[in-house]
Amino acid sequence: MEAAKSPSIVVLTGAGISKESGLSTFRDKDGIWAKVALEDVATPEGFQRDPKRVHAFYNDRRRGLLAADICPNAAHVALVELEDRWPGEVLIVTQNIDNLHERAGSKNVIHMHGELLKARCGACGSVFDCNFDLALELPCLACMRAGGLRPHVVWFGEMPFEMDRIYAGLDACGLFLSIGTSGNVYPAAGFVQEVRGRGSTQTIELNIEPSEGRSFFEEQRYGPATEIVPAYVKELLKKASA
Ligand code: BV8
Helix, strand or coil: CCCCCCEEEEEEECCHHHHHCCCCCCCCCHHHHCCCCHHHHCHHHHHHHHHHHHHHHHHHHHHHHCCCCCCHHHHHHHHHEEEHHHHCCCEEEEECCCHHHHHHCCCCEEEEEEEEEEECCCCCCCCCEEECCCCCCEEECCCECCCCCEEEECCCCCCCCCCCHCCCHHHHEEEEEEECCCCCCCCHHHHHHHHCCCCCCCCEEECCCCCCHHCCCCCCCCCCHHHHHHHHHHHHHHHHCC
C-alpha cells in the first residue's frame, strides 16, 4: 500500500546523533562502556552498592554536557526543520539523556531513558531540574530529606518512561526513522520490529555503520549523522512539497 503522502513520523535517536557534538557513545571502541562496567553505574544494584560512584559517573557526564563547547549539531537541527515543515506529526523518541534535541529547538521529544539534567528523590518521588553535582548528603528540594537523590535516568532493569505514548506513536506512524543507535538495548531496539509487523510503515536506518537491527529496516543509509540526516530530511521535505 502506497504510504500516505505526509504520514506521521517517529524518529528514534541514540548516542550516535550526539557524537559529533562531542558527547561519547556507549559501544564505540572509545565509548562509555569501554571505560566502566554498566553493571556498576547504570543499574539499581550498582547504585545500592556504591551510590558515591554512580553519582560521580553522572556528575562527570552532567558537567561534560554543560560545557560551553557542547552544542546541537546539523543532525539535531535537521530534525527541528522536519518537525517545523513536515505536514504530519513528528515525534522524536530519544534514548539519549542529553538535552541537545531541545536546545536545537525540537518540541515533541520523549526521553525514554530519562534526562541527565533532572534529579529524582527516592523518598518523595519529586523530579526537578539539576545542573549541579548530586550527592547522597544533598537534601531533596521538595521533602528536604537527604540520602534519596538519584539522576532521573532509566537504568538497566528499570521500566523506560512513556512507553504507552511511544507504542501509540509507533502504531500510528507511516515512517520510522532510526538514527545513531547500535540496536543493542531493548525495548528501543525492538521498535523497528513493532512497526514492521504492521506492514504499512516505511522503516529506514541512518547510522555511521550497520546496527544490530540492520536487517529489519527496508532502507539503510550510512555516514556521519551531520551529513546523512540533513540530506535525508531535505529529500523528505522535497517529496512532501511535490
Ligand atoms: C526494560 C541509562 C522492562 C542512562 C541506558 C528484551 C525486552 C525488554 C528488555 C530487555 C530485553 N532484553 C534485554 C533486556 C534488558 C535490558 C537490555 O536491553 N539489555 C541489553 C544490554 C541487552 N533493557 C532494560 O533493562 C530496559 N528496561 O527492559 O524494562 C521492559 C520490558 C519490556 C518492555 C518495556 C520495559 C532499560 C534500558 C535502559 C538502560 N539505560 N542508559 C545513561 O546512563 O545514559 S541504555 C544505554 O544504551 C544508553 O543510555 C543508550 O540509551 C542505550 C542505547 O545505546 P545507543 O544510543 O544505541 O548507543 P551505542 O553507543 O550503543 O550506539 C551508538 C551508535 O551510533 C553506533 O551504532 C555507532 O556506530 C553510531 N554512531 C557513532 N558515531 C556516529 C554514529 N552514527 C551516526 N553518526 C555518527 N557520527
